[in-house]
Amino acid sequence: xxxxxxxxxxxxxxxxxWLASAPPTNxxxxxxxxxxxxxxxxxxxxxxxxxxxxxSRFGGHSIGGVRGAGFNNIELITDRPLEAxxxxxxxxxxxxxxxxxxxxxxxxxxxxxxEHIGRSIDAGADGLELNFGCPHGMCERGMGSAVGQEPxxxxxxxxxxxxxxxxPVIVKLTPNVSDIVPHGLAAKRGGADAVSLxxxxxxxxxxxxxxxxxxxxxxxxxxxxxxxxxxxxPIALHMVAALAREREFGLPISGIGGVAxxxxxxxxxxxxxxxxxxxxxxxxxxxxxxxxxxxxxxxYMRTHGFESIDQMVGKAVPxxxxxxxLDLNHELVAKxxxxxxIGCQLCVAACHxxxxxxIHPQEGSRVPVVDESECVGCNLCKIVCPVEECISMETVExxxxxxxxxxxxxxxxxxxxxxxxxxxx
Amino acid sequence: xxxxxxATRSETAFGDFKLPFAPGEAVAxxxxxxxxxxxxxxxxxxxxIDIPQFIRKIATGNDRGSAKTIFESNILGMSCARVCPxxxxxxxxxxxxxxxxxxxxxxxxxxxxxxxxxxxxxxxFEAGPDTGRRVALxxxxxxxxxxxxxxxxxxxxxxxxxRGTTLGGLNSTGVAPYKMRxxxxxxxxxxxxxxxxIEVRTGVEVGGQGPDxxxxxxxxRDFDAVFVGAGLGADSALGVPGEDLLGVHGAxxxxxxxxxxxxxxxxxxxxxxxxxxxxxxxxxxxxxxxGVASVTMLYRGTPERMSGYAHEWTAALADxxxxxxxxxxxxxxxxxxxxxxxxxRLDDARRPIDGGEFTLDADLVLLAIGQxxxxxxxxxxxxxxxxxxRVAVDDGGATGRGGWYAGGDxxxxxKEVVNAVAEGDRxxxxxxxxxxxxxxxxxxxxx
Numbered sequence: 001x002x003x004x005x006x007x008x009x010x011x012x013x014x015x016x017x018w019l020a021s022a023p024p025t026n027x028x029x030x031x032x033x034x035x036x037x038x039x040x041x042x043x044x045x046x047x048x049x050x051x052x053x054x055x056s057r058f059g060g061h062s063i064g065g066v067r068g069a070g071f072n073n074i075e076l077i078t079d080r081p082l083e084a085x086x087x088x089x090x091x092x093x094x095x096x097x098x099x100x101x102x103x104x105x106x107x108x109x110x111x112x113x114x115e116h117i118g119r120s121i122d123a124g125a126d127g128l129e130l131n132f133g134c135p136h137g138m139c140e141r142g143m144g145s146a147v148g149q150e151p152x153x154x155x156x157x158x159x160x161x162x163x164x165x166x167x168p169v170i171v172k173l174t175p176n177v178s179d180i181v182p183h184g185l186a187a188k189r190g191g192a193d194a195v196s197l198x199x200x201x202x203x204x205x206x207x208x209x210x211x212x213x214x215x216x217x218x219x220x221x222x223x224x225x226x227x228x229x230x231x232x233x234p235i236a237l238h239m240v241a242a243l244a245r246e247r248e249f250g251l252p253i254s255g256i257g258g259v260a261x262x263x264x265x266x267x268x269x270x271x272x273x274x275x276x277x278x279x280x281x282x283x284x285x286x287x288x289x290x291x292x293x294x295x296x297x298x299x300y301m302r303t304h305g306f307e308s309i310d311q312m313v314g315k316a317v318p319x320x321x322x323x324x325x326l327d328l329n330h331e332l333v334a335k336x337x338x339x340x341x342i343g344c345q346l347c348v349a350a351c352h353x354x355x356x357x358x359i360h361p362q363e364g365s366r367v368p369v370v371d372e373s374e375c376v377g378c379n380l381c382k383i384v385c386p387v388e389e390c391i392s393m394e395t396v397e398x399x400x401x402x403x404x405x406x407x408x409x410x411x412x413x414x415x416x417x418x419x420x421x422x423x424x425x
Numbered sequence: 426x427x428x429x430x431x432a433t434r435s436e437t438a439f440g441d442f443k444l445p446f447a448p449g450e451a452v453a454x455x456x457x458x459x460x461x462x463x464x465x466x467x468x469x470x471x472x473x474i475d476i477p478q479f480i481r482k483i484a485t486g487n488d489r490g491s492a493k494t495i496f497e498s499n500i501l502g503m504s505c506a507r508v509c510p511x512x513x514x515x516x517x518x519x520x521x522x523x524x525x526x527x528x529x530x531x532x533x534x535x536x537x538x539x540x541x542x543x544x545x546x547x548x549x550f551e552a553g554p555d556t557g558r559r560v561a562l563x564x565x566x567x568x569x570x571x572x573x574x575x576x577x578x579x580x581x582x583x584x585x586x587x588r589g590t591t592l593g594g595l596n597s598t599g600v601a602p603y604k605m606r607x608x609x610x611x612x613x614x615x616x617x618x619x620x621x622x623i624e625v626r627t628g629v630e631v632g633g634q635g636p637d638x639x640x641x642x643x644x645x646r647d648f649d650a651v652f653v654g655a656g657l658g659a660d661s662a663l664g665v666p667g668e669d670l671l672g673v674h675g676a677x678x679x680x681x682x683x684x685x686x687x688x689x690x691x692x693x694x695x696x697x698x699x700x701x702x703x704x705x706x707x708x709x710x711x712x713x714x715x716g717v718a719s720v721t722m723l724y725r726g727t728p729e730r731m732s733g734y735a736h737e738w739t740a741a742l743a744d745x746x747x748x749x750x751x752x753x754x755x756x757x758x759x760x761x762x763x764x765x766x767x768x769x770r771l772d773d774a775r776r777p778i779d780g781g782e783f784t785l786d787a788d789l790v791l792l793a794i795g796q797x798x799x800x801x802x803x804x805x806x807x808x809x810x811x812x813x814x815r816v817a818v819d820d821g822g823a824t825g826r827g828g829w830y831a832g833g834d835x836x837x838x839x840k841e842v843v844n845a846v847a848e849g850d851r852x853x854x855x856x857x858x859x860x861x862x863x864x865x866x867x868x869x870x871x872x
Contacts, residue, residue: 065456065484342523345462361463366520386459387524 002301003308004294006040008275009194009252010168011127013100015040016265016309017293020256020277021104021129021172024287026078028088032095037287038294041100043196043277044089046077046131047116048106048143053079058283059205059216061231068284070231072205074216074223076137077106082116086123093124102170106131106143110160117164127167130158130192133174133199135226145199148174151186158190168193170254173239175232176202180239181246188251195243196254196277198236200226229280233258237271244272244317261289262296270316274309324406329418331396332377334359334370340390341367347381347391355380356422372396376422430611435683436602439714442740443507443533443604451537455484458529461520466531469518471847472499476515480534492542493549495535500574500850501567503543503613504596505843506535507605512736514843543612552622553580558860559867561586561648563631566594567842568654568833570617571849572856577620579857584624584648586631586639591685594656594833596842598681601707603714607684631655632802641806645828649865650856653816653824653831654849657839658797663699667757668792676700676708676793683711693788695719697766699754700793701731706741708791713744721747721785723754725771749785753777763790799835813838822852823859828866830856 004015018041019025019034026045034042053075061070078085093101103120105128107113120128132154134144147153154171161169171187173180175198187195202224206215214222236257243249255273259265260281268276281289306312336347336359343366351359358374359381370381382391403415446454458480466476475494482491495502511517511532519528541547558581562569565587573583591597597610618625630638644651660675662668676698682688696717698708701724712720722741724731727750731738738746749768755777756767770781798814808826810817815838816824816831823830832848834840 065453342520343461343465344459344520346459349462366465 002298002306004040004298004301006275006309007252008168008254009127009170009192011041011100011102011170011194013040013275014098015294016269016273016275016297017041017290018043018100018102018254018275018277019282020279021046021102021131022279022283023075024279024282026080028092031088031092031101034282034287034290035092035096035099038290039099039287041102041126041275043102043104043129044085046104046106046134047082047085047120048077048131048138049108049112050081051076051079051137054218056216056218059225061205061229063231068229068280070205070227071229071280071283072200072203072216072225072227074136074218074225077131077134082119086119089120089123089125093126100126102127102129104129104131104172105161106134106138108141108143113157113160114164117161121165121167125167127170127193128161128165129170129172129196130161131172131199132157132187133172133197135174135176135200135202136224145174145176145202148172148183148199149177151182154183155186155190158187158192162191170194170196172199172256173197174199175235175239175257180242181249184243184246184249184251188249192251194252194254196256197243198232198239198257200228201232201235203227228257229284230258230260230264233260233264233267237267240268240273241271241317241320244314245320262293262300265293265297266300266312267316269309269312270314271320272314272317274313322406325404327402327404328408329398329400329403331398331418332379332393333372333375333396334377334381335392335394336368336370336381337390337392338367340387342387342390343367344386346384346386350380350384358422374422430608431686433687434607434685435688435715436606439602439606439711441507441603442601443536445540446530446533446537448537451483451534452486454530455480455534457521457526458484459520465518465520466515466529469514470498471514471841471843472505472850473847474498474502474515474535476531479538480529480531483534483538488538488541489545489547491538492547495539496542496549498850499843499846500571500617501596501613501842501846502535503539504567504600504605504610505846506532506539507609508596508600508841509843510734510736510841513734543616548616548619550574550578550620552577552620555582556580556860558582558649558865559584559647560856561644561651563644563651563653564588564594564655564833564835565592565625565627566654566656566833567596567845568594568656568849568852569652570614571846572652572654572830572832572853573623573849574617574620575850575853576856577622579853581649581857581860582622582624584626586629587625587627588630588633590627592625592627594654594845595677598684599677599704599707600684600842601711602684603710632805641803645866647867649867650828650830650859651866652822652849652852652856653803653829653835654833654845655799655803656834658799660792661795661797663754663792663794665755665757667759667763670757670759670763671761672759672763672788673757673790673792676704676791677796679791680704680707680711683715688715690715690717690789693717695721695786696789696791697721697723697754697785697787698791698793699723700791700795701726701733702793702795703733703737705791705793706733706737706746708793709741709746710737710744712789712791713741713746717789719747720745721749723749723752723766723768723785725751725753725775727751749783751775752783754790755782757790763787766790796839798838803829803831818852820851821855821858822848823855828859828864 021043057075063069103125132148138144139146171192255268256277358371400418407415479491479494769777830852833845
């Protein structure tokens with residue numbers, strides 16, 4: 001049985017699955033039920049100066065009949081009394097001493113930060129998460145993503161937390177920046193023990209096309225919210241990986257953004273996260289989803305020979321490179337398994353209309369043929385094919401040695417490129 | 426226009442065999458469709474409905490556009506959604522059959538969109554500008570209705586000449602009521618006729634003896650083209666003793682009386698249905714559904730040879746059908762009323778086996794061994810040829826006589842409603858092209 005326990009910047013937890021700071025961690029009874037269900041840690045719903053919320057607050061993006069494939073919210077930080085929060089944090093930590101209890105905080109002044117870091121630690125927090133990411137409501141007041149978008153402010157407030165805290169400090173980063181790296185480095189300079197990312201993406205989830213109002217609707221108007229859910233995973237993966245491969249960075253990462261099952265978690269871990277945080281999938285389906293996350297991850301580790309999470313962290317980072325460092329002479333062509341093909345010809349439409357016009361129907365058969373002399377190996381046919389393993393991308397052997405764009409530009413004579421395909425003259 | 430249907434019709438005992446989708450179910454099912462390129466389901470549909478497109482429109486909440494796509498290709502698309510043997514047509518060709526997933530429920534999706542169209546009162550088509558051309562349509566079944574609607578969209582005036590009192594042909598009088606009851610067919614026909622400009626004359630027989638019956642020559646005098654969608658004639662007889670006993674019925678006639686009126690099954694506990702086609706299977710399932718305790722199909726061939734669809738026979742067995750394979754009826758016996766059927770077992774060459782005689786007690790017998798062909802009367806016109814009693818036509822439905830077109834059962838020998846619609850539609854386009862090329866039967870009507 002593989003060991004699922006983790007250590008993220010000094011915060012230990014029995015498994016890498018944490019609940020993100022969000023509605024599922026709004027109260028003690030919720031977090032206690034989550035821990036009973038198997039969650040390894042929880043980041044408490046952000047504490048701050050009491051606020052008021054609007055109704056409605058959530059918007060869902062359905063794709064192909066799948067509800068909530070993307071999700072956004074315009075809810076703010078906790079709207080419950082701080083005393084109640086601290087009381088329930090303490091009670092929950094007492095009942096579940098081995099689970100990771102992280103308290104998320106968002107305050108304005110140094111004094112406020114000092115007071116509430118102290119009270120959080122007194123309540124039993126194993127770690128703190130500084131909410132520098134919320135892209136709606138709080139940022140207009142100079143908090144949340146307004147902090148996360150300014151490296152100097154990020155660094156200053158992080159340094160306060162590092163100064164006041166006796167437990168590890170995680171800085172939660174906003175994705176609403178052009179390059180995540182300077183922001184991660186700012187947190188590091190401020191003394192953070194780890195970072196978590198991504199917070200939600202500034203978004204309008206949709207428009208009520210009968211009422212002419214964006215969603216989620218608050219009376220006759222709406223506002224931009226934070227986008228999350230499965231649809232944001234690719235953006236989150238990129239930002240996690242960008243920090244993970246940054247040599248000057250080196251802090252532990254708690255990955256967030258579209259983790260809906262164990263496979264998503266594996267991807268985040270392979271790109272450098274040591275824990276993952278989940279919110280949307282729990283909001284859509286409840287705490288019970290963690291059972292399969294733990295099962296699936298364990299089975300993956302067993303079949304891939306990993307004994308601990310540490311062995312997995314960052315395993316795919318070396319494979320993430322700049323475009324200019326990819327081998328331009330690597331050549332693929334699509335192969336269609338005629339026995340597996342069901343004749344839907346989605347590949348024909350996709351290749352003709354969306355790619356390089358090299359998959360053709362043939363007389364007397366529903367199975368299309370690939371013109372390998374024109375196939376650029378783009379992968380589109382394999383993506384649209386509904387049959388597993390029907391279309392494979394196979395490597396073409398040739399005599400031209402590997403050459404990247406950077407190598408070719410620097411020395412074209414010694415790094416020639418193979419003949420071009422698919423340009424139709 | 427047509428005689429109202431009585432509310433006490435026997436067919437009202439039946440509910441829908443295939444239930445409609447709830448709206449959410451329809452969207453979920455539509456979302457599964459792969460939107461195949463050059464989709465095999467379209468090729469399998471005689472009317473070539475753009476099935477992936479109408480399904481995609483359901484998936485996106487565009488039911489109105491979906492219904493329009495369906496009716497554009499098949500003006501009886503609501504009926505066909507219920508009565509088509511989709512298992513051997515569109516659904517049977519769905520690529521999912523070759524994957525480990527159930528095929529798309531195309532018929533039920535089509536029903537979803539077309540039912541919605543009727544519930545909402547949507548209409549899609551308008552008559553074209555009047556061309557001054559007049560077309561007679563012989564028979565008021567699906568082929569003529571489809572032809573007439575297309576001709577009206579092209580601006581040609583239409584007159585339907587129907588022998589009986591009800592339009593819709595077998596779509597109204599013959600469809601198994603657990604698929605569709607007659608009132609739905611009539612409702613759709615009224616929706617089709619609402620395009621306007623289609624005159625309907627019922628109770629007239631072309632070439633008949635009645636005072637109002639037009640002759641073939643009358644049609645050539647009064648119309649610019651004629652479409653013959655006359656269907657088939659009466660149930661065929663076996664030609665064995667006792668066939669005239671009370672309680673021995675032609676299956677098509679009995680089904681019509683059950684759908685349009687009431688059939689008396691008091692005292693009928695055992696029934697025998699002779700035949701192995703879809704009409705025979707329908708008769709078996711209808712008798713069982715109306716409460717006859719024991720219904721036996723008597724068929725001269727084997728299960729592999731029967732022309733009835735395998736999925737229909739499977740359903741009949743589930744209903745409790747009994748069967749005698751490789752057997753023929755040799756005598757119907759009884760005093761006045763049928764009491765028993767004498768039958769003989771056949772060998773591989775379909776010869777009676779010595780000692781293979783047996784008897785089935787029966788209070789009712791349906792003969793479902795085919796219908797007569799009506800072509801002879803038409804063949805009196807020079808140029809119109811018959812092929813085994815069927816009217817011979819080219820790919821566009823044209824007979825060998827200028828201005829005379831045909832489609833439906835009288836041409837194909839007895840196929841599905843969807844085939845009749847396709848053939849009627851095709852002939853309408855051919856007639857329009859003929860007009861455009863200067864054709865026209867009436868003197869002076871040509872270009």
